[in-house]
Amino acid sequence: MTDLLWQKSGVATDARIMRFLAGDDVVLDRELFLYDIEASAAHVGGLANIGIVSEDEARAIRRELASLADDFRSGAFVLDERFEDGHSAIEARLTERLGDSGRRVHTGRSRNDQVLVASRLWLKARLRELADVARSVAEVCLARAEVEALPMPGYTHVQRAVVSSTAMWFAGFAESFIDNAQRADQTLALVDANPLGTAAGYGVNLPLDRDHTTRALGFGRMQVSPIYAQLSRGKFEIAALDALGAAVLDLRRIAWDLSLFTTAEFGFVTLPAEFTTGSSIMPNKRNPDVVELMRASYAPVAAARTEIEQLLSLPSGYQRDLQLSKGSIFHGFRHGLDALALLPDLLARLQWNETAMRAAIEPSMYATDVAIEAAVAGVPFRDAYRAAADSASEAGQGRTPETSLAARTSPGAAGDLRLDVLRERLRALD
Incomplete structure (x- = not known):
């Protein structure tokens, strides 16, 4: 494993503990690696804006970050157990290629906000x-x-209920x-x-250009x-x-x-x-x-x-x-x-x-239609309901699925699907 970013002099590392600390991080970070590189490039631009790195250094760092991204996509660079995580791999590559300029890239940021932004x-x-x-x-x-509006049974309680489509x-x-x-x-x-x-998580004693990184990374706003x-x-x-x-x-x-x-x-x-x-x-x-x-x-x-x-x-x-x-x-x-x-x-x-x-559409599935029609004719609904229940097996006489569906004119029902309303809502999302 490359040198640890946080390693302190005089403190030995234990391989078992390191395995536990790293876990699957270096493998999982492959999912985030290109985003981490993108955020690093934006961060470097912000550092240049406040004079922490020169414009020439910033261009060199961004060029090397783009090269690293290309190598990662092609398989020429593999994020593996040589590194503690993706963040360490980026800094190691920049330091190897650019020396002190690479060592400056982490100024003003932590792995905490680095993983957050990626x-x-x-x-x-x-x-x-x-x-x-x-x-x-x-x-x-x-x-x-x-x-297409083919008749089919509509179910409640996984039991045949009414005609649907x-x-x-x-x-x-x-x-x-x-x-x-x-x-x-x-x-x-x-x-x-x-x-x-x-x-x-507590900011730094630098006037970081966070507006720049917000724009560069395409965010809608800064998390203040x-x-x-x-x-x-x-x-x-x-x-x-x-x-x-x-x-x-x-x-x-x-x-x-x-x-x-x-x-x-x-x-x-x-x-x-x-x-x-x-x-x-x-x-x-x-x-x-x-x-x-x-x-x-x-x-x-x-x-x-x-x-x-x-x-x-x-x-x-x-x-x-x-x-x-x-x-x-x-x-x-x-x-x-x-x-x-x-x-x-x-x-x-x-x-x-x-x-x-x-x-699968049986006569009793028209019973609700019968009850509603009787209620429209002036019969109190509860009386119409009981009468329809008593004669449910005969409810389909003279009826077809098509007539039942066409008569269902409550908004959204089969006779008035309002598909134009739904399509307009879908169009408005674009």
Whole structure:
């Protein structure tokens, strides 16, 4: 391992303790490394603005940082156990190539604000991905709701309840994912605050140009208080996981519906062949494994949130416990976004079995229509309800799924889906 940034003379290091302290940090930091380099370049620009490094030094450092980023992308530079973490690797490379200029790069910053700003940039990128995929899901759902409205049973308590339609099913998830996209955008606005320049949580005796680093890194605002910068670590990660979790919870409900609808007992849906797998022993089987893993994908997101929440039983100021939050947030977002990324294609290509869905609509499912019609004619609703219940098996006489759906004119129902309203909301997010 290269020389430790914090090593003091006369104090020996214990290899076992170092392994425990470093943990998986150097591996996890590969996820943050390019963001750490980007933030280092902005920091150097700020140091040049206040005369800590010369303009020539700043250009040389930024040039070397760009070279390091290129080497990392190409595999010519590997972040491995030679380094304690990504921060150490950056400083070691700059010192090796630039001598004293490289040693100046850490002036006015701590590894605390260094990891904060890299993590914040990473979170912003992931939240943009979340917003984008949520919009894609909503777009697919709206497109299908606009062109097909096949009758199907609507369920409550997983029991046949009333006549519904595929257009209503798609419209429901379209609106849900519009909300998910909006929530991702709102969470992005929350975390879009620059912590660089808060150092170890108490500022430094330098007039750091924090406005410069805020602009250079594309942040919406500066995170002003150094103490709050430390308090927000974990808090902002939980907010991001909450936004991700909301979308993955909706994914889980879609996956549950499809898990049921693809069974032989329902037979409502056929999945694209690429989204199924075969059995290792039963030649007759095609299994909905992708849908089942989608259904399971909320678990790692929830686990990541819980793990970070448990770490936050801490006083103010930086505590090393927070090191363990990195693996959680990476793991949770990887699983959640990977699952969501498959959803637009799945929803665009699944096929409905109209014959099976029509066959599942039984006469009693029109009983609510009968009761409402009687109430409109002047019968007190509770009396109309009882009469319809007594004759539920005959409620379908003279009725079709199409007439039931067309008569459902309450806003948002099958006869008035208001898809134009949903599309305008989706358009407004762009």
